[in-house]
Amino acid sequence: MEWFTAPDYWLSRLLLQRGLAALYLVAFLAAVRQFRPLLGERGLLPVPRFLARASFRESPSLFHAYYSDRFFAGCAWAGCAVSAALLAGADSLLPLWAGIALWLVPWALYLSIVNVGQTWYAFGWETLLLEVGFLAAFLGNDEVAPPVVVLFLLRWVLFRVEFGAGLIKLRGDACWRKLTCLYHHHETQPMPGPLSWFFHHLPKPLHRVEVAANHFTQLVVPVLLFTPQPVASAAAALMILTQLWLILSGNFSWLNWITVVLALSALRLPADPPPVSAAPLWYEVLVLAVGVVLVALSSRPVLNMVSRRQVMNRSFDPLRLVNTYGAFGSVSRVRYEVVIEGTADEHPGEDGDWREYEFHGKPGDPRRWPRQFAPYHLRLDWLMWFAALSPAYAGEWFGRLVEKLLEDDRDTLRLLRRSPFPPGAPPRFVRARLFRYRFTTWRELRETGACWERTYVRDFLRPTRLGTSR
Known part of the structure; x- marks a missing residue:
């Protein structure tokens, strides 16, 4: 034919x-x-x-x-x-x-x-x-x-x-x-x-x-x-x-x-x-x-x-x-990010030595400029964005993620850009806090060198240690 x-x-x-x-x-x-x-x-x-x-x-x-x-x-x-x-x-x-x-x-x-x-x-x-x-x-x-x-x-x-x-x-x-x-x-x-x-x-x-x-x-x-x-x-x-x-x-x-x-x-x-x-x-x-x-x-x-x-x-x-198929049927007006932190303090307070876990692609440190990863897909980073939209998106896996960080699980830590704790010395407590992020203005970028400005909103997960109920 x-x-x-x-x-x-x-x-x-x-x-x-x-x-x-x-x-x-x-x-x-x-x-x-x-x-x-x-x-x-x-x-x-x-x-x-x-x-x-x-x-x-x-x-x-x-x-x-x-x-x-x-x-x-x-x-x-x-x-x-x-x-x-x-x-x-x-x-x-x-x-x-x-x-x-x-x-x-x-x-x-x-x-x-x-x-x-x-x-x-x-x-x-x-x-x-x-x-x-x-x-x-x-x-x-x-x-x-x-x-x-x-x-x-x-x-x-x-x-x-x-x-x-x-x-x-x-x-x-x-x-x-x-x-x-x-x-x-x-x-x-x-x-x-x-x-x-x-x-x-x-x-x-x-x-x-x-x-x-x-x-x-x-x-x-x-x-x-x-x-x-x-x-x-x-x-x-x-x-x-x-x-x-x-x-x-x-x-x-x-x-x-x-x-x-x-x-x-x-x-x-x-x-x-x-x-x-x-x-x-x-x-x-x-x-x-x-x-x-x-x-x-x-x-x-x-x-x-x-x-x-x-x-x-x-x-x-x-x-x-x-x-x-379809994409972005709705667009968020405000950006929220879940920031995960750990501390080695025995009795952690609000102003204790909390150290932030860094992700590869998800915004974290306001001074760290976003990088190009596509077409590679960072799956955990994407799901963290959904978790910031609603805790319901994180219900199946977020508690397990916190446990893995407390256990110093090597495989899980490889999903992250950097752990603030040396190998073999995991944190005693982990917490997660919700921040509002926005892009800085041209003037703010020149003055601070930061591309993001972030503001604390509320706790996402209170300080948690191994053995604590999810």
């Missing part, structure tokens, strides 16, 4: 697959480095405890068959190895069927991790990586030209990501409709980046232009993805420019990067296609069957997207093949 393939998109496929392999590699490296203190047998939310109450049908995962920290590490390292091989182009050296199978390996491994990851993996970009990763397996390799059906389905994912995010904004916070959300967002976003302070201090009229441009990019431009070329390419290029702007303004894990990768599916790049063979019949049947299944599974995400009660970042099937 001549219509089945689109040879002009061979370079777009190449860049998309290599970019996706790089994001898989980042995701698996994050799992390698963080799983033991977060999800391990002695972690904050242990996988074995989750598996005891969740069935395979609810959360398909290799770990239902067997779990140990060593086996989890082996799966994560295997994901790193396969992702690195795909990044180097190993799929192009294999027969078509073997290339498809190789692409399904990181998808199956990462699905197994996400489905036992609980709150640490409850982010939209986790399911987005899985949905795009599954589709990428059927894009083929150098033997055949990219299938039109898969390219269409990738654009369909991109449409849902952008259009869903645009709708949730219009239906959510009134500041999106008033074009004022960016008066606050750069300061109150989960993890500011090194340029967020400067973005925050842009003139307010420019912030209003940013919001208006965002609405146009998310509510109008996605429709143009399904128009003829070169309009579709222009729409994809505009989305890529918008995502690069967002990448500069904050740390949103790989959400923006995978959106850039997705946009490549609609970008027809000027390059002569290499000679390829005709697509075999079994491949055409397989791709069409996958397309039919995914279109059928799209009904619930579509109904959610058009509903007045639209929800963000929800999976409707346990394999996470077709999902609904």
